[in-house]
Amino acid sequence: LAKTTQPISMDSYEGQEVNITCSHNNIATNDYITWYQQFPSQGPRFIIQGYKTKVTNEVASLFIPADRKSSTLSLPRVSLSDTAVYYCLVGLGGYNNTDKLIFGTGTRLQVFP
Amino acid sequence: KAGVTQTPRYLIKTRGQQVTLSCSPISGHRSVSWYQQTPGQGLQFLFEYFSETQRNKGNFPGRFSGRQFSNSRSEMNVSTLELGDSALYLCASSFRDISYNEQFFGPGTRLTVL
Numbered sequence: 001l002a003k004t005t006q007p008i009s010m011d012s013y014e015g016q017e018v019n020i021t022c023s024h025n026n027i028a029t030n031d032y033i034t035w036y037q038q039f040p041s042q043g044p045r046f047i048i049q050g051y052k053t054k055v056t057n058e059v060a061s062l063f064i065p066a067d068r069k070s071s072t073l074s075l076p077r078v079s080l081s082d083t084a085v086y087y088c089l090v091g092l093g094g095y096n097n098t099d100k101l102i103f104g105t106g107t108r109l110q111v112f113p
Numbered sequence: 114k115a116g117v118t119q120t121p122r123y124l125i126k127t128r129g130q131q132v133t134l135s136c137s138p139i140s141g142h143r144s145v146s147w148y149q150q151t152p153g154q155g156l157q158f159l160f161e162y163f164s165e166t167q168r169n170k171g172n173f174p175g176r177f178s179g180r181q182f183s184n185s186r187s188e189m190n191v192s193t194l195e196l197g198d199s200a201l202y203l204c205a206s207s208f209r210d211i212s213y214n215e216q217f218f219g220p221g222t223r224l225t226v227l
């Protein structure tokens with residue numbers, strides 16, 4: 001099973017770049033890596049997904065090394081509204097796969113003014 | 114496009130009772146997953162349904178069950194409630210396989226067991 005490990009918390013200041021790393025040593029060949037953001041009393045919200053190398057969208061970048069045993073979510077120029085919990089999800093995918101999906105422990109990001 | 118809806122939003126039950134939670138996915142989405150979120154255990158996967166079939170299951174006791182209807186709406190049932198079942202139950206939908214597609218989460222049902 002692909003267990004994931006993330007830092008419990010991180011602090012940053014507005015305007016800085018934040019990098020959150022997720023470790024997933026047992027990732028399987030057909031697993032994708034997905035990051036979600038969650039605010040209090042809300043369901044998680046999709047940020048970005050990738051399989052290898054680098055993926056970038058309008059809100060974040062995802063860096064995945066060749067061995068895929070870790071991934072790094074990069075948030076450029078964070079603002080106060082980025083204060084949230086960030087989850088790394090490694091999916092044990094494929095139709096009829098009976099393995100379970102593993103969310104990471106989540107990283108609580110606090111952005112200060 | 115309407116998002117994922119969950120009913121009820123809040124629920125209070127007593128130990129030993131059973132509860133049924135409902136989830137309506139985004140129109141066109143065929144996969145519905147359920148998660149339990151607690152302060153101590155974080156976000157844990159319960160199960161996933163796709164086209165009325167349970168496709169993935171997490172490590173939860175048999176008291177937790179679910180089903181999906183032909184219109185993709187899903188229900189989750191917890192029987193013989195325990196205090197430890199108090200949690201936020203989240204439902205998520207996706208168009209296809211949840212491992213390859215982003216999941217859209219609902220606001221959750223806050224269950225309190227007294």
